[in-house]
Amino acid sequence: MAELAMLTSPVDGLASPKVASLGRDVVLxxxxxxxxxxxxxxxxxxxxxxxxPSASLRLSLPGGGSRLFWVFQRPxxxxxxxxxSLEARGLGTSVxxxxxxxxxxxxxxxxIDGIDNHGRVALASALLNVWGAMFxxxxxxxxIELLSNLLSHMAPTPxxxxxxxxxxxxxxxxxxxxxxxxxxxxxxxxxxxxGLTRIHAVxxxxxxAKDGRDxxxxxxxxxxxxxxxxxxxxxxxGGLSVRRxxxxxxxxxxxxxxxxxxxxxxxxxxxxxxxEIAARSAAGPAYALELQLRSPLRPRRLSSxxxxxxAEIVSALxxxxxxxxxxxxxxxxxxxxxxxxxxxxxxxxxxxxxxFTFPVEVAGPTKGSRLGATGFAVLAPTGTRxxxxxxxxxxxxxxxxxxxxxVPHPQPADPAEARAAALRAIPAQHVDQSVLTQVLRPAIxxxxxxxxxxxxRPTIRKIGVSHQRPKASVIIPLYRNLEFLxxxxxxxxxxxxxxxxxxxxxxxxxxxxxxEVEHLLGGLHLVYGLPVVLVVMERNxxxxxxxxxxxxxxxxxxxxxVNSDIIPVSPGWLEAMAARLNGxxxxxxxxxxxxxxxxxxxxxxxxxxxxxxxxxxxxHFHKGMPRDYAPACEERVVPAVTGACLVTTRSxxxxxxxxxxxxxxxxxxxxxxxxxxxxxxxxxxxxPDVELYHLERKSMSLNAEYMRGIAWQYNCALxxxxxxxxxxxxxxxxxxxxxxxxxx
Numbered sequence: 173m174a175e176l177a178m179l180t181s182p183v184d185g186l187a188s189p190k191v192a193s194l195g196r197d198v199v200l201x202x203x204x205x206x207x208x209x210x211x212x213x214x215x216x217x218x219x220x221x222x223x224x225p226s227a228s229l230r231l232s233l234p235g236g237g238s239r240l241f242w243v244f245q246r247p248x249x250x251x252x253x254x255x256x257s258l259e260a261r262g263l264g265t266s267v268x269x270x271x272x273x274x275x276x277x278x279x280x281x282x283x284i285d286g287i288d289n290h291g292r293v294a295l296a297s298a299l300l301n302v303w304g305a306m307f308x309x310x311x312x313x314x315x316i317e318l319l320s321n322l323l324s325h326m327a328p329t330p331x332x333x334x335x336x337x338x339x340x341x342x343x344x345x346x347x348x349x350x351x352x353x354x355x356x357x358x359x360x361x362x363x364x365x366x367g368l369t370r371i372h373a374v375x376x377x378x379x380x381a382k383d384g385r386d387x388x389x390x391x392x393x394x395x396x397x398x399x400x401x402x403x404x405x406x407x408x409x410g411g412l413s414v415r416r417x418x419x420x421x422x423x424x425x426x427x428x429x430x431x432x433x434x435x436x437x438x439x440x441x442x443x444x445x446x447x448e449i450a451a452r453s454a455a456g457p458a459y460a461l462e463l464q465l466r467s468p469l470r471p472r473r474l475s476s477x478x479x480x481x482x483a484e485i486v487s488a489l490x491x492x493x494x495x496x497x498x499x500x501x502x503x504x505x506x507x508x509x510x511x512x513x514x515x516x517x518x519x520x521x522x523x524x525x526x527x528f529t530f531p532v533e534v535a536g537p538t539k540g541s542r543l544g545a546t547g548f549a550v551l552a553p554t555g556t557r558x559x560x561x562x563x564x565x566x567x568x569x570x571x572x573x574x575x576x577x578x579v580p581h582p583q584p585a586d587p588a589e590a591r592a593a594a595l596r597a598i599p600a601q602h603v604d605q606s607v608l609t610q611v612l613r614p615a616i617x618x619x620x621x622x623x624x625x626x627x628x629r630p631t632i633r634k635i636g637v638s639h640q641r642p643k644a645s646v647i648i649p650l651y652r653n654l655e656f657l658x659x660x661x662x663x664x665x666x667x668x669x670x671x672x673x674x675x676x677x678x679x680x681x682x683x684x685x686x687x688e689v690e691h692l693l694g695g696l697h698l699v700y701g702l703p704v705v706l707v708v709m710e711r712n713x714x715x716x717x718x719x720x721x722x723x724x725x726x727x728x729x730x731x732x733x734v735n736s737d738i739i740p741v742s743p744g745w746l747e748a749m750a751a752r753l754n755g756x757x758x759x760x761x762x763x764x765x766x767x768x769x770x771x772x773x774x775x776x777x778x779x780x781x782x783x784x785x786x787x788x789x790x791x792h793f794h795k796g797m798p799r800d801y802a803p804a805c806e807e808r809v810v811p812a813v814t815g816a817c818l819v820t821t822r823s824x825x826x827x828x829x830x831x832x833x834x835x836x837x838x839x840x841x842x843x844x845x846x847x848x849x850x851x852x853x854x855x856x857x858x859x860p861d862v863e864l865y866h867l868e869r870k871s872m873s874l875n876a877e878y879m880r881g882i883a884w885q886y887n888c889a890l891x892x893x894x895x896x897x898x899x900x901x902x903x904x905x906x907x908x909x910x911x912x913x914x915x916x
Contacts, residue, residue, distance in 0.1 A: 364398020636703030715838030760854025763813025815842025
């Protein structure tokens with residue numbers, strides 16, 4: 173290192189400081205002192221002011237001395253006077269640098285002369301991790317040359333890092349090895365003739381007991397690999413490792429092929445690669461998902477046996493709230509010790525003490541046989557930086573210490589399918605309040621939110637010439653069942669008031685039927701001349717979203733929210749219901765008398781009652797009673813009316829936020845809306861003079877999520893939690909007595 177500085181106030185027994193160029197007007201000043209110093213060098217000033225920015229380092233020399241390093245931007249003064257002081261020793265000296273003097277580049281040999289291996293690693297770490305970035309030297313030729321020489325001295329014969337697979341055109345999966353005692357990897361770089369590049373990758377280690385080394389896998393951005401003679405540098409508190417990054421002679425195998433051929437034996441590495449892919453680019457999560465779909469793991473279960481333990485993971489649905497895990501185990505000889513979930517970050521996580529258990533039956537060892545087993549459910553932590561893992565790894569742990577691997581079938585990638593699986597995850601008869609609250613609700617709520625976020629924009633198709641300024645808008649969600657559409661439109665068409673004043677909006681919530689429904693509505697328009705607006709949802713969104721979308725395009729001041737299985741008994745029904753709204757009685761919403769096919773009462777207003785679990789249920793006044801049952805023929809205020817036919821004003825509907833969309837599939841949204849309306853000091857009215865047929869739940873029966881799952885329990889619990897106090901107050905002040913309630 174050139175001694176181009178002038179020592180203006182020498183100190184006896186101390187060598188002169190040395191200055192050199194680190195690159196691009198960055199000065200490296202070193203000073204060897206014959207005694208040990210603690211911590212970083214004490215002070216570096218220019219004309220009495222601390223130099224900023226600057227960095228410093230202290231390394232030990234043989235015999236107890238220290239080598240002190242300062243790195244700083246060269247001062248702009250014509251002659252800079254630098255004051256160095258060692259406050260702990262009370263020593264100091266001064267150095268001056270002329271502006272017109274060209275500093276010679278720093279030499280690696282001078283920097284590391286007399287420094288042990290630990291000190292060399294510390295110096296390399298400072299150059300790589302701090303000084304290069306702090307002073308923007310990673311592309312500077314002087315700095316690159318210094319680094320190249322330093323690495324050559326520290327690793328004259330680098331090991332190898334081998335590229336083993338490519339991920340699209342973006343990343344390379346590489347493999348190398350490190351001594352087992354290397355410790356934590358703090359930073360990873362690629363290095364070549366054009367400079368140093370930081371790699372933001374997380375290394376995955378697999379201990380190799382055969383040779384005492386750890387196998388290391390890294391996902392490296394292809395664009396960050398130098399074109400010529402690339403080096404891979406791994407650095408940490410315990411050392412520095414330099415690897416020559418070998419390029420393959422031919423085309424690398426795709427990651428899909430590598431997954432199929434290698435990942436079965438290394439599921440932990442597979443999960444790590446998926447996590448890295450998901451975290452490294454905007455398209456990463458989608459690509460990680462596609463990889464799992466194209467190259468799934470083989471499911472693993474412990475087969476059913478009459479005498480030995482057996483087990484299976486049935487579902488493992490990953491959500492931001494946790495992973496909903498369900499399965500079963502058989503333990504005929506009392507060997508069961510627990511269920512664990514694997515982790516690429518830490519030791520396997522024991523789920524045993526958090527399991528909710530219930531009796532189930534599983535297939536036995538012979539065809540048609542059934543065996544009793546213990547079903548279980550738990551909400552396991554999903555983990556940090558997790559990609560959507562469709563096949564998490566689990567273990568059945570036995571008292572003998574044995575651990576048997578369990579891998580579920582690939583879980584649904586689509587949130588709607590995953591939500592349906594969650595709703596069927598536990599048999600309804602085994603779902604109590606604790607399981608619902610602690611296990612199911614957090615996962616279902618997250619999946620339902622994902623479904624809502626993916627619904628997309630609807631398509632609007634107009635059939636016929638719509639009213640320019642309709643007084644009322646009739647909103648009718650359609651879901652699969654088209655059986656009553658002809659009868660409904662025929663009844664609407666026979667109503668003079670509707671033809672003159674109302675627009676008809678059908679919202680198709682099963683978009684796969686769009687062509688069929690448009691053809692059917694087009695034909696009905698030719699027959700009846702009734703204009704129709706068809707709104708086709710991009711994806712199934714459920715009852716609440718379908719109604720809210722319909723309202724968003726409606727033009728009428730009055731809204732009639734009607735199910736597709738509602739058939740009016742006679743014309744004038746909408747006119748009569750609309751006439752009850754507002755006024756001095758402050759009626760906010762109106763519901764009619766609804767009849768079953770046999771003429772008995774299905775709905776005469778709704779009230780709330782509490783069940784044995786503390787949940788509040790929606791009940792229908794006088795359900796099943798004769799059509800002319802006297803108490804059902806009284807017009808009155810009620811706590812709520814059914815959404816099968818509910819009439820309100822657009823302004824009120826919008827002011828309360830429309831239907832709440834966090835109920836699953838379709839249930840309790842109507843009473844939720846009515847309760848929101850009552851919070852505005854408006855009333856809900858039942859109008860018995862208006863009668864319509866309601867062929868109840870014909871569409872709902874086609875929805876497997878609702879009929880086979882626990883959606884109603886989920887919705888009921890959510891509704892109770894949200895409105896318990898309001899429902900209690902409503903029933904205490906206006907509780908029905910033999911079907912009677914407050915008259916209007």
